[in-house]
Amino acid sequence: MGVFDYIQLGLEAVFLGPEFFSLLGIPISITLAMVFFGFLTGIAVGSTPGLAGPMAMAIALPILISVFGFHPDALLPIFGFLIGIMKGATVGGAVPAILFNTPGTPDAYMTTLDGYPLAQKGKAKKALKLAHFSSVSGDTFSDVVLIICAPFLAILVERYLDLPEKTSLLILSFAFIAAVIGNSVGKGLISMGLGLLAAYVGTGEDIYPRLSFGTQELARGFPVVTAVLGVLILGEIFKSIEDLWREKKQNGQINVIEQSGDQNLHWADIKRYAPYIGRSAVIGTVIGALPGVGSTLAATLGYTAGRRQYQKNKNANDPNFGEGAPEGIAATEAANSSVSGANLIPVLSLGIPGNAAAVFLILAAESIGGFNPGPGVFKIPSSGVNTELVIAFGIFTTMFFANALNWTIGGYIMRSMGVMIRIPKHILLPIVLLLTLTAIYVEQTRMEAMWFAIGFGVLGYLMRRIGMSPLPFVIAFILGGRLEDTARQAFQATGGDYFFLFTSPVSFIFMLLALAVIVYTARHKKVQSE
Amino acid sequence: MKKLLIAGVCAFGLVAGSAVSAMAEWAPSGPMKMMIAFKAGGGADTQARMIAEALEERHGWKVIPENVTGKGGANLARALKNEPNNGSAFGIAITDTFGYGMVSAGDKAGFTQADFTPLTTTAGFQMGVVALTSKGWNSWDDLVAAAKGGQEIRFGAMSPKLADLAYLLGQNAGIDLNIVMVKGGKGVMNGLNAGDLDIGWGAGIQAKAVKAGDMVNLVSGISSKLVVSPDAPTMGELGIDFNSDGYFLFTAPAGLSQEARDAIASAIGDIVNDPSTKAGGFIAKAFGGPVTISGAELDKVMADAESSAGALMAASE
Numbered sequence: 001m002g003v004f005d006y007i008q009l010g011l012e013a014v015f016l017g018p019e020f021f022s023l024l025g026i027p028i029s030i031t032l033a034m035v036f037f038g039f040l041t042g043i044a045v046g047s048t049p050g051l052a053g054p055m056a057m058a059i060a061l062p063i064l065i066s067v068f069g070f071h072p073d074a075l076l077p078i079f080g081f082l083i084g085i086m087k088g089a090t091v092g093g094a095v096p097a098i099l100f101n102t103p104g105t106p107d108a109y110m111t112t113l114d115g116y117p118l119a120q121k122g123k124a125k126k127a128l129k130l131a132h133f134s135s136v137s138g139d140t141f142s143d144v145v146l147i148i149c150a151p152f153l154a155i156l157v158e159r160y161l162d163l164p165e166k167t168s169l170l171i172l173s174f175a176f177i178a179a180v181i182g183n184s185v186g187k188g189l190i191s192m193g194l195g196l197l198a199a200y201v202g203t204g205e206d207i208y209p210r211l212s213f214g215t216q217e218l219a220r221g222f223p224v225v226t227a228v229l230g231v232l233i234l235g236e237i238f239k240s241i242e243d244l245w246r247e248k249k250q251n252g253q254i255n256v257i258e259q260s261g262d263q264n265l266h267w268a269d270i271k272r273y274a275p276y277i278g279r280s281a282v283i284g285t286v287i288g289a290l291p292g293v294g295s296t297l298a299a300t301l302g303y304t305a306g307r308r309q310y311q312k313n314k315n316a317n318d319p320n321f322g323e324g325a326p327e328g329i330a331a332t333e334a335a336n337s338s339v340s341g342a343n344l345i346p347v348l349s350l351g352i353p354g355n356a357a358a359v360f361l362i363l364a365a366e367s368i369g370g371f372n373p374g375p376g377v378f379k380i381p382s383s384g385v386n387t388e389l390v391i392a393f394g395i396f397t398t399m400f401f402a403n404a405l406n407w408t409i410g411g412y413i414m415r416s417m418g419v420m421i422r423i424p425k426h427i428l429l430p431i432v433l434l435l436t437l438t439a440i441y442v443e444q445t446r447m448e449a450m451w452f453a454i455g456f457g458v459l460g461y462l463m464r465r466i467g468m469s470p471l472p473f474v475i476a477f478i479l480g481g482r483l484e485d486t487a488r489q490a491f492q493a494t495g496g497d498y499f500f501l502f503t504s505p506v507s508f509i510f511m512l513l514a515l516a517v518i519v520y521t522a523r524h525k526k527v528q529s530e
Numbered sequence: 531m532k533k534l535l536i537a538g539v540c541a542f543g544l545v546a547g548s549a550v551s552a553m554a555e556w557a558p559s560g561p562m563k564m565m566i567a568f569k570a571g572g573g574a575d576t577q578a579r580m581i582a583e584a585l586e587e588r589h590g591w592k593v594i595p596e597n598v599t600g601k602g603g604a605n606l607a608r609a610l611k612n613e614p615n616n617g618s619a620f621g622i623a624i625t626d627t628f629g630y631g632m633v634s635a636g637d638k639a640g641f642t643q644a645d646f647t648p649l650t651t652t653a654g655f656q657m658g659v660v661a662l663t664s665k666g667w668n669s670w671d672d673l674v675a676a677a678k679g680g681q682e683i684r685f686g687a688m689s690p691k692l693a694d695l696a697y698l699l700g701q702n703a704g705i706d707l708n709i710v711m712v713k714g715g716k717g718v719m720n721g722l723n724a725g726d727l728d729i730g731w732g733a734g735i736q737a738k739a740v741k742a743g744d745m746v747n748l749v750s751g752i753s754s755k756l757v758v759s760p761d762a763p764t765m766g767e768l769g770i771d772f773n774s775d776g777y778f779l780f781t782a783p784a785g786l787s788q789e790a791r792d793a794i795a796s797a798i799g800d801i802v803n804d805p806s807t808k809a810g811g812f813i814a815k816a817f818g819g820p821v822t823i824s825g826a827e828l829d830k831v832m833a834d835a836e837s838s839a840g841a842l843m844a845a846s847e
Contacts, residue, residue, distance in 0.1 A: 070570040070575065070579070071576075158724060158725070162725075162726065163726050166726075202600070203600070205711060206638075207601050207602070207604050207631060207634070207635035207638060207639060208635065208638040208639075208640075209600075209601065209605070216608060216609060216612070219605055219608060219609075220598065220599075220600060220605050220609075221600070367570065368570075369569065369570060369572060369575075372716075372720065374720075375724060376720055376723055376724060379723060381739075381742075381744060382742075382743075382744055383742040383743065383744065384738065384739070384742050384744070445594075445596065485712075485713065488711065489710045489711070489712065489721075489726070492684075492708060492709060492710040492711065493684045493708050493710045493726065493727075494708070495682070495706075495708045
């Protein structure tokens with residue numbers, strides 16, 4: 001079987017999978033339907049300030065698993081839904097940013113700078129159309145890069161990395177994530193250390209469960225959903241509830257600006273903004289491929305690069321960046337949207353997630369079974385079928401189906417989401433809280449799970465209060481077991497060599513890089529804050 | 531003669547009827563919790579979930595599967611022993627959990643065989659030492675020759691018992707092996723495919739690849755020949771007194787009534803032995819066919835598992 005057979009199988013798995021319903025006699029597969037529902041959910045969630053794509057993915061995952069079961073057939077519908085959310089949330093984030101000066105997602109902050117002034121000038125619809133076009137262009141570009149690079153990188157990894165190198169590569173990723181996410185390397189490292197500590201409760205090679213204080217409750221370790229949903233979602237909810245309580249009730253009145261003039265996006269406009277979109281798409285894709293660097297940085301870099309270019313070319317009476325320049329929207333949205341596809345490069349080729357959305361794709365794969373993100377996915381056996389490769393192409397297919405939805409109907413749906421800002425937070429937050437706890441209980445039908453989740457929620461709240469990013473914690477928790485296993489195996493495979501991390505050149509370079517990333521970022525951030 | 535025949539039929543009917551009614555009498559008082567010591571989504575987990583489904587279909591028992599993984603089944607054992615012993619909780623692990631795994635942990639294990647009422651086995655392991663065909667080894671002797679020629683050999687094992695057996699294989703052949711602990715048979719397969727391991731134990735997961743010619747079984751780890759590789763020598767033929775014979779085992783907390791024990795064991799046995807059920811079909815395909823040992827015979831298997839563990843530990847020290 002060649003590559004094209006796998007592409008065909010992947011397409012068939014998505015389009016000819018189990019039928020959900022039939023439309024005018026054409027059967028619509030469950031996977032396609034799930035992508036569609038995920039996409040709608042994603043746009044709605046992205047447009048709602050206070051919610052974000054990863055949150056919706058986190059809550060949806062345990063519920064989806066309980067509906068579809070632990071069977072490889074469940075992989076594509078569940079991945080489809082999660083990818084739909086991821087894609088929908090990316091475009092949705094621009095809606096409140098442009099209409100109400102409130103970014104729906106953190107990386108849409110830069111969009112407010114030019115989007116809101118444009119809306120004030122009565123060009124909201126045009127700004128939304130431009131945001132949508134730039135976002136979808138960036139996203140599609142990124143997906144193409146993913147499909148070309150991931151298999152290639154996976155084969156390189158397979159050929160050149162042995163167990164010691166794999167261990168040092170994990171250490172390098174950890175260093176990178178701890179250093180780059182958040183505003184302090186020290187806090188990033190502490191967050192990561194806490195994640196590892198939590199991951200090591202109840203695990204290990206010894207038959208006696210470590211760090212469990214002799215209790216049966218801790219002997220099985222912390223279930224992944226409790227740690228991840230606790231720190232990421234409950235922590236955020238606790239903090240928002242406190243914010244709400246502290247703030248005086250804000251004036252809920254929303255000013256409606258009269259819209260006027262030409263609201264269409266013309267071919268001439270597209271030609272004018274294309275260079276900004278193109279440059280930002282490349283920036284976002286490169287940033288996305290590095291584990292741990294999120295879309296917020298991509299948006300900032302894309303915006304800055306766009307501004308530099310704009311200053312050189314603009315006419316005297318064009319508005320500056322920050323005063324309602326459409327180019328600002330194009331540069332930001334293309335950059336932050338092109339992160340999501342490229343982010344899956346380290347996921348699929350190494351099994352290392354780079355951001356929160358990728359965390360949930362890995363979690364889905366690990367909980368359901370039958371698909372192990374990593375180099376093995378892209379191997380073509382001499383006979384028989386590598387089902388993981390079929391699923392990988394199935395995933396690519398769902399991504400392009402979501403893109404097609406985005407190109408066709410995404411714009412209309414997105415422009416109708418302005419109402420989401422009217423949902424008051426004091427109603428929204430308890431609903432999300434209840435949904436999260438339900439999702440955890442659905443997956444872990446035992447009461448301790450609730451207590452663990454609330455405990456992790458308090459931890460997440462405290463981390464946010466002292467300005468420590470919870471993402472290194474989550475990634476360390478998920479990869480902690482892998483780090484330990486790989487290190488043990490590398491040690492055993494080298495015949496018990498204590499210096500296994502430093503004997504091969506590649507591994508040694510990775511370790512040096514890990515140290516360099518920490519030292520360099522620490523100094524750089526210190527200079528920045530001074 | 532005719533009278534005798536009628537009497538015989540009546541007697542048979544009575545005996546059979548009473549047996550059926552004795553079985554039919556026992557039923558769980560509520561939902562049953564089925565603990566599964568294997569990771570969700572794997573072959574062993576799939577087997578357990580299919581059996582749970584069939585128990586519900588055939589007997590109307592409400593069975594709720596729950597994965598209690600880790601420590602080679604010891605986590606399940608520690609959790610299961612404290613559950614009520616009225617048939618409302620039972621679990622599936624492997625016989626080794628209550629053999630080598632338990633014995634090697636000593637006092638730290640936190641459970642003994644006396645804490646459980648074993649119900650039935652479902653299948654055995656087609657355990658073999660497996661390598662990629664591309665390595666160029668057609669037999670165990672080829673591998674020994676390569677190792678003697680100075681090649682470093684990494685041997686993947688998924689339990690301490692299998693690590694000991696791997697050590698004995700190396701010692702017996704006079705070669706050094708770097709024994710690497712991995713998670714489950716899937717971990718061995720991934721390690722072999724990624725080139726991280728040279729050989730490893732496979733409990734049957736390798737059968738498809740062996741049939742396709744991508745992998746080869748070099749040694750049979752069990753006391754009999756492997757179904758897919760009848761040419762591979764057994765451990766005994768290589769002069770090693772130990773083997774990896776073991777089974778998937780359903781067990782319940784100690785003190786389960788005989789009636790409940792028989793009812794659950796025969797209900798599971800009937801499903802597993804019926805190839806027309808999903809579970810039966812799956813076991814035939816994935817584990818080389820059903821092996822259902824229950825009652826007194828199973829008690830003996832369990833006792834042997836415990837006693838042979840000490841001997842293996844002593845031999846590999």
